[in-house]
Amino acid sequence: MSYASIMVAVDLGEHARERVRLAGHLADDFNARLIGVAAEMPAYEAVPVGPTLGSAYCIGSVQEAVLNDLRLAHEAFEEAGGGRSRVEWRSNLDFPAAFLARQSAAADLLVVGRGDDGSRLMSVDPGDALMRLGLPMLVVPPKVGHLDAKRVAVAWKDTREARRAVRDALPFLKRASQVVVISVDEGKGSDDTRDVIGLLQAHDVDATAVHRDAYGAVTADALIEPASEQAADLIVLGGYGHGRLREWAFGGVTRDLLAGCPVCCLMSH
Numbered sequence: 001m002s003y004a005s006i007m008v009a010v011d012l013g014e015h016a017r018e019r020v021r022l023a024g025h026l027a028d029d030f031n032a033r034l035i036g037v038a039a040e041m042p043a044y045e046a047v048p049v050g051p052t053l054g055s056a057y058c059i060g061s062v063q064e065a066v067l068n069d070l071r072l073a074h075e076a077f078e079e080a081g082g083g084r085s086r087v088e089w090r091s092n093l094d095f096p097a098a099f100l101a102r103q104s105a106a107a108d109l110l111v112v113g114r115g116d117d118g119s120r121l122m123s124v125d126p127g128d129a130l131m132r133l134g135l136p137m138l139v140v141p142p143k144v145g146h147l148d149a150k151r152v153a154v155a156w157k158d159t160r161e162a163r164r165a166v167r168d169a170l171p172f173l174k175r176a177s178q179v180v181v182i183s184v185d186e187g188k189g190s191d192d193t194r195d196v197i198g199l200l201q202a203h204d205v206d207a208t209a210v211h212r213d214a215y216g217a218v219t220a221d222a223l224i225e226p227a228s229e230q231a232a233d234l235i236v237l238g239g240y241g242h243g244r245l246r247e248w249a250f251g252g253v254t255r256d257l258l259a260g261c262p263v264c265c266l267m268s269h
Contacts, residue, residue: 039099161238220256
């Protein structure tokens with residue numbers, strides 16, 4: 001099992017190039033195709049309504065501004081992509097999440113930012129992407145432009161989401177020199193790690209277990225601390241959320257990790 005096609009969401013944020021570089025290095029590592037994706041919907045609500053003299057000009061001007069944004073995003077992708085041969089670019093005048101959903105069938109892995117450092121009209125909300133697309137999603141924090149993933153931490157909870165995350169992360173886990181499975185006791189006992197350790201070892205993954213408690217502490221911190229002790233630069237976890245008015249909101253631990261985790265997180269739902 002490997003990743004044959006890696007898709008990266010591109011925007012005009014200050015960390016977009018770092019994210020593309022990271023995705024490009026992963027494409028090299030897995031001998032995968034790299035697909036850059038960007039979309040922006042023109043702000044037509046700012047255009048005068050009705051058959052005014054300036055309305056047609058304003059519509060054209062708004063569209064031209066968006067096309068210019070997409071051109072700049074394409075240039076950033078090409079520059080940071082490093083001239084690789086198996087590269088593809090996809091963009092359109094559209095809502096970013098909707099456009100990304102229509103492209104997602106072409107990818108095994110989606111690489112995104114945290115959603116708070118790009119253009120408001122172009123950035124992809126990671127919660128929406130995770131819940132809608134059915135793809136494993138690598139969330140890259142700011143100022144991270146490379147991922148070795150030689151030491152990987154798995155945040156373990158015996159749930160559907162966590163079990164899927166482990167299987168989706170196998171291409172990373174099988175390449176890692178060390179994997180630590182972290183189970184956190186939030187007051188009701190920590191989940192048994194023996195079966196998941198046995199599964200990983202059956203895949204020739206060198207995995208060990210670490211149990212921590214979160215009494216009086218934030219669960220996300222109880223996960224990050226042992227991951228840092230192991231020098232892990234990737235955390236694998238299930239992404240938990242719920243729907244509200246057709247929008248997705250993350251559960252507490254997932255939200256806290258996205259907001260403050262200093263290393264990349266691979267999430268599945």
